[in-house]
Amino acid sequence: MRYIHVLVLLLWGTSDALVFGHAAMGRIEEGAVGVRFFYEGGAPMRSAEVAVRAPAADEERIIEGLTDRNGCFAFVPDQVGEWRVEANDGMGHRVQLRIEVDAAGVPVATASTAHGHHIAPWVVAIAVLFGLFGIWALWIRRPPTTTEAERR
Amino acid sequence: MRCLPIIALLLGMFSAGAHAHDWWIHAHPVHPAPGSEVRLAIGGGHSFPESEELLAARLLAQTVLTGPDTEVPLDFAADNKQHVAAYTLQRKGVYRADFHVQRPGDEAPLIAGRALVVAGAADDPAAYAANDGLEIVPLKPVSDWRAGGEVPLEVRSDGEVVASMIRLERATGRPVRMRSAPGRPAVFRHWQAGPSLFITEYRGQTATLTVWTEE
Numbered sequence: 001m002r003y004i005h006v007l008v009l010l011l012w013g014t015s016d017a018l019v020f021g022h023a024a025m026g027r028i029e030e031g032a033v034g035v036r037f038f039y040e041g042g043a044p045m046r047s048a049e050v051a052v053r054a055p056a057a058d059e060e061r062i063i064e065g066l067t068d069r070n071g072c073f074a075f076v077p078d079q080v081g082e083w084r085v086e087a088n089d090g091m092g093h094r095v096q097l098r099i100e101v102d103a104a105g106v107p108v109a110t111a112s113t114a115h116g117h118h119i120a121p122w123v124v125a126i127a128v129l130f131g132l133f134g135i136w137a138l139w140i141r142r143p144p145t146t147t148e149a150e151r152r
Numbered sequence: 153m154r155c156l157p158i159i160a161l162l163l164g165m166f167s168a169g170a171h172a173h174d175w176w177i178h179a180h181p182v183h184p185a186p187g188s189e190v191r192l193a194i195g196g197g198h199s200f201p202e203s204e205e206l207l208a209a210r211l212l213a214q215t216v217l218t219g220p221d222t223e224v225p226l227d228f229a230a231d232n233k234q235h236v237a238a239y240t241l242q243r244k245g246v247y248r249a250d251f252h253v254q255r256p257g258d259e260a261p262l263i264a265g266r267a268l269v270v271a272g273a274a275d276d277p278a279a280y281a282a283n284d285g286l287e288i289v290p291l292k293p294v295s296d297w298r299a300g301g302e303v304p305l306e307v308r309s310d311g312e313v314v315a316s317m318i319r320l321e322r323a324t325g326r327p328v329r330m331r332s333a334p335g336r337p338a339v340f341r342h343w344q345a346g347p348s349l350f351i352t353e354y355r356g357q358t359a360t361l362t363v364w365t366e367e
Contacts, residue, residue, distance in 0.1 A: 046258075047257065049208065049210075066256070088208070089208075090207065090208025090210060091172075091173055091196070091205070091207065091208070091211065091253065092173040092196065092197065092205040093173075
């Protein structure tokens with residue numbers, strides 16, 4: 001009887017292993033690079049198409065996906081070198097981040113290039129300055145009021 | 153010193169000209185006879201009516217043609233920098249060709265674009281609006297629009313007239329902006345023949361309307 005119990009347990013265990021042989025698992029992975037894409041003014045670039053190119057992959061996209069509702073996307077680099085991450089919102093705005101990953105898998109530097117209609121911050125700053133000077137210039141050149149003219 | 157206000161004005165104009173990409177739908181011809189085919193094209197960019205950007209297909213939603221007792225989904229295909237479709241109008245009357253730009257997971261569209269087609273000279277301004285979502289609604293029959301005349305429009309949100317700025321883009325010249333409010337529609341004067349794109353923004357949504365006035 002004891003042997004039958006052992007046999008049943010053995011068979012049970014084997015079938016269990018067959019059933020769960022392809023079980024999915026998950027864990028927190030260290031070394032992920034998280035990026036965030038956004039528009040001027042800070043609005044997130046939601047649901048933008050993201051393409052990741054590895055240092056040795058030339059133009060081949062090795063990872064593709066979409067940004068989340070906050071404009072975020074993450075991947076785990078497995079090579080040292082410059083990774084290129086491009087986001088395209090599908091409405092004419094594209095931005096590319098170049099991320100340098102060191103031997104420890106840590107991003108050490110980034111650079112970005114953008115395509116799409118935008119105003120550079122320095123243009124806005126100059127426009128504001130000139131606007132203030134323009135108002136001031138008009139103010140000092142205004143015709144004197146009756147009271148001011150009488151005072152003179 | 154005298155040139156400072158002028159420079160300030162020029163810089164202000166430069167800044168005002170910078171805005172997000174416009175998205176529109178063209179219909180041609182806009183006054184066909186019943187039984188003839190109408191070609192539709194969805195395009196976008198900064199150089200209306202020339203399309204500079206192809207809208208990502210994943211963002212294209214609610215492509216529908218609504219006419220007299222008709223509501224048909226339109227099947228658009230990418231062609232260079234625009235999405236194109238064609239449909240044969242069977243009956244005379246007003247047809248609305250609509251599309252939405254909507255991100256996956258969003259409840260409301262970012263942009264609602266529309267073109268108006270009047271088949272068989274049976275114009276009816278009452279058919280210009282769906283009274284759903286954000287719409288720019290002409291208050292005068294589009295088939296009566298003539299060069300040199302006036303064009304009144306209002307903005308509706310779910311059927312209610314709301315206050316909003318309407319920007320008019322044409323093939324040539326600078327954009328024209330007119331404010332529309334309940335009881336006080338935006339009136340564009342000195343009308344010109346050719347394609348016109350009206351754009352309005354209200355509570356984070358954009359609506360566009362394309363109208364083609366013939367010579």
